Amino acid sequence: MKHVNRFYLLLVLIVQICFSSCKENEDVPASNDCELLSFSVAGNLNGLEKNLNFTYDGETKTFSSMYLKWIDRDEPEMMIPNFETNGAKVLVNGNEVVSGKTKLSFADDFIMTVVAESGIKNEYKISLNCPQINRELAVLHFKPEVEITSKDDYVDTEIQLYDKTPGSTGEGWWNSDEQGTVEMRGRGNSTWILPKKPFRIKFPKKFSPIGLNHAKEKSWTLLAQDMDKSLIRTHIAFEYSKILYNPSESYHHEKAVLFTPASKYVNVYITGYYTDASTGVRSYKDGEYLGVYQMSDQVEQAPGRIEVEDLEASDGADPTKITGGYVIETDLHEGTHYSALKRIKMSYKYPKDDDCDPAQYEYITKFINEAERVLYSENFKDPVNGWRKYFDEKTLADFIIIKEFVGDLDGYTSTYMYKRRGVDKLFFGPIWDCDKGWDNDKRVPHPEHAPLESLMIYAGFWMPEYVNYDWFQRLWEDETLRQFVADRWASKKAELQAVTEKVLEETPVKMGKAIEANFEVWPFYYQFSDEAKMPAETYTKELERIKELSEKRAALLDKLLK
Structure with a gap:
């Protein structure tokens, strides 16, 4: 009987202890702590030259870092992070991760969720610029x-x-x-x-x-694009080219090569x-x-590029071939050929010097000189026997519109032209090299023509320096061309403005990290060139400046193109 009583007393004591323990647990609520206290990536653990300590931005709840060295290993985006937290567990994409053990992909920004004992959650963005x-x-x-x-x-x-x-x-x-x-x-x-x-x-x-x-x-x-701190001036010009030199319009001469780089x-x-x-x-x-x-x-003669006809030295003066194809660039820097009347400096890009019969260069030189002679003749405006006999008006108009809309001072000193076989015209294009557009050139070659208030035909550089009256100025004397360009501009203005806004809006989103990394290596607010202007104070303000300049330039062209 005594043994039974002792067992009973022991059982009562155990029950009392358990009840007391449960009551104490009821008095201590589950923790709500769910903070990510630190985040880093150990260099020696991940094949990096240094440890990456991530900086925390409390406003955006983002841990971020930058790493600009090449990671020489398979799957460089996969890394094992170290982190500290006061929460119960940490999740990425619903899966629990462990500091110093779990491998994660840093290719894209990701969300790290810290879960408290109570079940409440806190989310943090992890962003590595690599x-x-x-x-x-x-x-x-x-x-x-x-x-x-x-x-x-x-x-x-x-x-x-x-x-x-x-x-x-x-x-x-x-x-x-x-x-x-x-x-x-x-x-x-x-x-x-x-x-x-x-x-x-x-x-x-x-x-x-x-x-x-x-x-x-x-x-x-x-x-x-070291002079162009926006990085996108030439890219925008190429977008303009796609709109104007558009094969699907069936607008241009059937032999025009509508190539946009x-x-x-x-x-x-x-x-x-x-x-x-x-x-x-x-x-x-x-x-x-x-x-x-x-x-x-x-920019060369090739299928899918300036696709003029093949012409080789072995073709010689063959009359069935010698009329094309040719690619010419007015070229202040390296030109070796000169027009007879105005001494416009040019390079013959195709056929190349090492695969050209002398008769072929003689042919294209004679053709250019005759076109120039007619351009400066008394009857140059004649619609049949004037300049239009030798220069294609539609590709010329599109070239002028792009160079004027971007405000490129160099726009008329480096001009690509080409000639097709059997077609006695020089076509204009492609568009190339617009990094000095949108008021990115501090030179003022002609003070009487302010670049922001004038057509580049007058305000820009002429070809070459001693030419004070060049082809484009002569062409612009033809009021019918001016009206033709004005009408074409009016019909395409809205599309050109829309694509400008589209590129300016999308660029910081599509390549924001790359832009930030680029200017970590090459300082943004700096110009080594003695020709280009200093940019706006920040990248964002530089894009805003381009947008504002585009709007002002469009309004100006409405007045000046007629």
Whole structure:
């Protein structure tokens, strides 16, 4: 009996203890703590040269960091983060993650959810600006065997070119480990001496790089846009070209080549020697970020580009071939041919010097000289036997509209023209190189014609310096051309304005991280060039300035084109 009583007393004691414990737990509510206290990525754990400490912005609840070195490993976007929290657990896409153990993709910004003991949640955005892995733009990493120092001599170069942007198909990728080296050299005139240098790439076979599938050719360009702090002036001009030189309109001459160069933005890295023109310092860059570049066509005679007829030295003076095709550029920098009357300096881009019979250059020179003679004759306005006999009016009008709308002081000094076989006209195009447009040129070549208040035909540079009365000014004396241009402008003005606003609105969204990274390497509020103007105080204000200038320029053209 005593044993039974002892057991009973022990049972009562156990029940009392359990009841007391439960009551204490009822008195302590579950914690509501759910803060992400810190976030970082350890370098040694993730193949990085340094630790990444993320900065917290309380207003946007964002942890952010930037890393601009090349990550040389498979799946560089996959990293293991370290973080501290006072919550019960942390989730990403509904899955629990553990500090120092769980691997996550940093290709896109992601949300980290901290869950408290009570079940309430707190969300934080994690944002890593790493151009190599971010999916905003395609990526090019080039490794020249020696430093690229010349615009004439190519350098054998290994490259990695890929595009992981949403919707990309994997076409146009290039890996030199599998597909072989390419050749690269410098390019440009005034742009080649700038700190951020432009380049030309030549693939070993005809190839269409990522997103540029309208042509398969060996040569492509990388435009640095170092003078244009918006990075998009030439891109906008190309958008104008697509509207005006539009094959689907069936508006132009049936033999017109309505070619607009491609425009694809890429994040570029370099492993190799590079000389900074602003300081003269030569240094070895091991996978360093070189900035945002605009990849585009090489302007040349080729299928999908300026597709005039083939003409080779072996064709000689064959009368069935000698009338075309030809590609000509008025060229202040490197031109070697001159028109007879006004001594306009030109380069014959096609056929090339090393594959041309002398009779062919003699033919096109004679044709240009005759066109110029008629242009400056008394009856040059005659609709049949005047200048229209030798110059195509529709491509000329579209060329004028674009150069005037962007306000390009250099617009008429570098003009591409071409001649088709069997067609006795010079056609104008394509549009190229508008980085000095939108009031980005501090030179005033003719003080009597203020650039922001005048047509570039008068305010811009003439070709060459000693020519004080050039082709475009002479053409503009024809009131019927002025009316033709005014009517074409009126019919396309709304489309041109709409695409301007579209590009200005979309650019900061589509490539915001890349833009930020570019100006981390190349300071935004800085101009090495003694020709280009300083930009607005910030990138956002620079885009606003372009928008305002476009609106003012459109209103001005309404008055001046007639």
